[in-house]
Amino acid sequence: GIQVEQSPPDLILQEGANSTLRCNFSDSVNNLQWFHQNPWGQLINLFYIPSGTKQNGRLSATTVATERYSLLYISSSQTTDSGVYFCAVGSPSNTGKLIFGQGTTLQVKP
């Protein structure tokens, strides 16, 4: 099956800094999503982005499907951005399954 690797595993930032999180995957995908799990455990969908670029406020994401990676950009980070960021991918060969990466744990310090 598809392998999903996220980097870095951990990241500590000062408030106001920018960051880039990366998601590499081992095979063709037709579904890629980014999620934020806040410190209370809630999983929030940030982007559905199987290809191309999207922006939502201070967050943006880019997926280059042909090169098998996706990037999540966080600009002007805030303490509320702390938590774990997951990417999840699905393949054309099994559209019911969504495979999650291990996540990037982000801590934003005031």
Next chain:
Amino acid sequence: EAQVTQNPRYLITVTGKKLTVTCSQNMNHEYMSWYRQDPGLGLRQIYYSMNVEVTDKGDVPEGYKVSRKEKRNFPLILESPSPNQTSLYFCASRPFVGATNEKLFFGSGTQLSVL
């Protein structure tokens, strides 16, 4: 408000005592799924359903059952829970495969402890 609702939020039970975790969505989504989250293992898919009466195994289906008799409901059944099923469980839903936006929405989670 569009949401996925799981109940209960917390559950403590004993080995072998059958339990059901309910999941309901009000977005008319065709697809629903269950995941478990464990430290160091991330989120793993248990079962999914592409539509009413259509269910399939995910990566860790052993010890679990599901049913999809109605579009909005997708309960997770543990017939004989064991301590290794202690975990944080999430239900999720999204529109049909092939929709313009297949964004996946999660419930708030159920923390299960099996003693």
